[in-house]
Amino acid sequence: MIYFLLKRLAVAVPTLLILIVVSYVLMYAAPGGPFDTERTLPPEVMANLQHKYGLDQPLAVQIWRYVVSIVTEFDFGPSFQYTDQSVNDIIEQGFPVTLTYGGWSFLVAVLVGVSLGIAAAVHHNTLLDYLSVGVSIGAQVLPNFVLAPILTLIFTLWLAWLPGGGWQGGHWPYVIMPVIALSTSFMASIARITRSSMLEVLNADFIRTARAKGLPMWRIVFRHALKPALLPVISYLGPAFVGMITGSVVIDVFFATGGIGQFFVNSALNRDYPVIMGITILAGGLTILFNTVVDLLYAWIDPRIRY
Amino acid sequence: MSPFIFGRRAIRSLSAASVEDAAGGRSLWRDARNRFLRNRAAVASLAVLVLLLVFALFGDLFAAWSNEEIDWALLGNVAEEGAPSLANGHYFGVDELGRDLFARTVQGTRISLMVGILGALISMVVGTLYGAVAGYFGGRVDSVMMRIVDVMMAIPYMFVLILFMVVFGRSILILFVGIGLISWLDMARIARGQTLSIKKREYVEAAVAIGVRPARIILRHVIPNLLGVIVVYATLLVPSMIIYESFISFLGLGVQEPDTSWGALINDGASQMQYGTLWQLLFPLFFFVVTLFALFFLGDGLRDALDPKDR
Numbered sequence: 001m002i003y004f005l006l007k008r009l010a011v012a013v014p015t016l017l018i019l020i021v022v023s024y025v026l027m028y029a030a031p032g033g034p035f036d037t038e039r040t041l042p043p044e045v046m047a048n049l050q051h052k053y054g055l056d057q058p059l060a061v062q063i064w065r066y067v068v069s070i071v072t073e074f075d076f077g078p079s080f081q082y083t084d085q086s087v088n089d090i091i092e093q094g095f096p097v098t099l100t101y102g103g104w105s106f107l108v109a110v111l112v113g114v115s116l117g118i119a120a121a122v123h124h125n126t127l128l129d130y131l132s133v134g135v136s137i138g139a140q141v142l143p144n145f146v147l148a149p150i151l152t153l154i155f156t157l158w159l160a161w162l163p164g165g166g167w168q169g170g171h172w173p174y175v176i177m178p179v180i181a182l183s184t185s186f187m188a189s190i191a192r193i194t195r196s197s198m199l200e201v202l203n204a205d206f207i208r209t210a211r212a213k214g215l216p217m218w219r220i221v222f223r224h225a226l227k228p229a230l231l232p233v234i235s236y237l238g239p240a241f242v243g244m245i246t247g248s249v250v251i252d253v254f255f256a257t258g259g260i261g262q263f264f265v266n267s268a269l270n271r272d273y274p275v276i277m278g279i280t281i282l283a284g285g286l287t288i289l290f291n292t293v294v295d296l297l298y299a300w301i302d303p304r305i306r307y
Numbered sequence: 308m309s310p311f312i313f314g315r316r317a318i319r320s321l322s323a324a325s326v327e328d329a330a331g332g333r334s335l336w337r338d339a340r341n342r343f344l345r346n347r348a349a350v351a352s353l354a355v356l357v358l359l360l361v362f363a364l365f366g367d368l369f370a371a372w373s374n375e376e377i378d379w380a381l382l383g384n385v386a387e388e389g390a391p392s393l394a395n396g397h398y399f400g401v402d403e404l405g406r407d408l409f410a411r412t413v414q415g416t417r418i419s420l421m422v423g424i425l426g427a428l429i430s431m432v433v434g435t436l437y438g439a440v441a442g443y444f445g446g447r448v449d450s451v452m453m454r455i456v457d458v459m460m461a462i463p464y465m466f467v468l469i470l471f472m473v474v475f476g477r478s479i480l481i482l483f484v485g486i487g488l489i490s491w492l493d494m495a496r497i498a499r500g501q502t503l504s505i506k507k508r509e510y511v512e513a514a515v516a517i518g519v520r521p522a523r524i525i526l527r528h529v530i531p532n533l534l535g536v537i538v539v540y541a542t543l544l545v546p547s548m549i550i551y552e553s554f555i556s557f558l559g560l561g562v563q564e565p566d567t568s569w570g571a572l573i574n575d576g577a578s579q580m581q582y583g584t585l586w587q588l589l590f591p592l593f594f595f596v597v598t599l600f601a602l603f604f605l606g607d608g609l610r611d612a613l614d615p616k617d618r
Contacts, residue, residue, distance in 0.1 A: 011454075011457070011461075014458070015461050015462070018458065019462055023467070026471065027470075029474065140599070141546075141595075141596050143550050143554070145554055145557040145574075146573060146592060149573065149576070149580065149592075153585075157580060157581060164581075242463050245463055246465040246466070246554075249465070250554065250557065250558065254577070264469070265469075265560065268470075268473045268560055269560070271473060276469075276470055276473065277470070280463070280467060280470055283463040283466050284461070284462055284463055287461060287463050288461055291461060
């Protein structure tokens with residue numbers, strides 16, 4: 001297992017480094033600097049600003065400094081747009097929000113998706129099955145940025161049950177719509193995957209044996225069939241995680257929840273490079289970390305896989 | 308965002324699907340066409356998509372206004388008088404600036420479809436070539452090439468794509484390049500998996516034996532036999548491309564005014580819905596949802612028709 005972890009690290013570290021270097025070079029090559037304003041600054045002021053942020057150094061030195069400060073101090077540098085804040089401040093401010101509704105969404109997607117999938121498979125070719133298949137097809141064409149306006153239209157404008165945006169420190173009415181909007185399409189995918197793998201497992205010989213022994217259905221499903229049926233679901237968790245991180249950008253922008261995505265889009269519109277890069281690298285790092293955890297989980301559930 | 312639509316499992320099952328020989332007498336493609344025509348949902352979807360294409364190509368001819376023109380008579384009282392009406396030529400109403408929503412929807416449909424189709428084409432060409440080369444040569448070449456794919460897959464590409472758009476300026480061209488760059492990864496995996504089974508076939512062996520060069524074998528013998536699976540997957544890629552593009556345009560980072568796309572239109576409509584101008588949200592939303600539905604059913608129909616496992 002330790003060998004496996006080391007092997008994963010051997011891939012993860014270069015990936016992150018490539019991500020950092022490529023985004024830094026892209027940023028460096030970009031036309032227009034962060035200090036381009038409506039009126040042109042005097043050259044001395046410009047030079048001072050450039051010097052303050054270390055932008056007058058050669059490219060290699062800049063990248064080296066950037067990487068070193070991230071690795072040694074976990075410091076992503078200052079923000080150009082919010083002059084009194086560093087990228088770290090922004091991450092500290094936005095990340096807990098994103099993590100809160102992101103975590104709930106993940107939980108909802110997995111729990112509801114798996115239960116729906118199991119129910120559909122166990123009651124194969126009944127109304128329940130068709131219903132769950134219908135839901136998962138419908139949810140496919142409703143990505144978060146389509147679902148979010150629809151939810152707001154129904155629950156805020158028509159029924160006036162839930163607030164249309166804001167966060168209020170994570171008070172529950174403010175969390176519901178972000179969680180539904182973010183989790184639905186993943187919930188549908190998980191339900192579909194669970195259903196088809198469960199159907200496959202339920203047709204296996206060892207399930208027939210269990211039935212022949214006269215075991216009750218719930219015991220067959222939960223003790224014998226669930227574990228093998230969940231394997232494909234677990235391998236989907238990695239992409240689902242990436243999708244949720246990406247989707248959180250839409251949620252933050254649409255519901256004004258104040259999470260990381262809002263800062264990301266703002267910075268993208270204002271060319272605040274350190275913030276864009278900091279968030280991109282953070283998302284990349286989290287993805288790699290999560291994928292490693294998923295791989296370990298996979299190995300733990302399926303003893304046939306040895307690293 | 309392809310994991311939204313296409314789980315790893317589905318991809319794996321596509322890459323594991325074996326390529327069967329055509330049954331004697333009837334060709335593979337003819338068989339497939341028959342199966343496809345029997346699938347009513349898929350045929351209906353095809354009809355919807357053809358209509359949509361006609362709408363995108365010729366909708367302009369029926370529009371009384373252009374997509375940039377502001378109807379000054381309505382500006383300021385859009386909520387009261389801007390609703391869809393045949394009388395003043397705004398069939399879908401006007402947006403918050405008094406621009407004709409019909410013309411804008413035609414234009415948005417054009418861009419969204421173009422991104423979808425071109426994006427899928429780019430990824431089809433790049434992914435197929437990449438995967439076929441990796442699979443055909445195998446060994447170290449294969450493991451290095453697929454490791455690169457693994458590394459790229461581990462990156463949250465939407466962030467990188469947005470970074471890309473910020474750096475190089477927001478234009479449709481950059482959007483195409485950016486989306487094309489990240490979308491070929493799954494395609495490459497599928498093509499590689501298929502190639503591994505194709506390259507053991509007798510006809511490839513025969514070609515090697517008579518001294519055909521690898522490049523020619525890949526182009527003439529491997530790729531044509533990959534085509535069935537590739538076409539199915541490419542059809543399923545079109546909706547994900549449309550979703551990518553709409554996602555970025557929804558955030559205001561995609562196409563720029565006066566150009567528009569479904570994502571941008573949905574965003575505009577959503578930001579205005581508290582004023583009761585619901586048509587601004589519902590028309591683009593309708594087009595988006597119907598198109599995606601049709602594309603998914605078409606993709607499913609094609610898979611059923613072309614997937615040899617199903618016979």
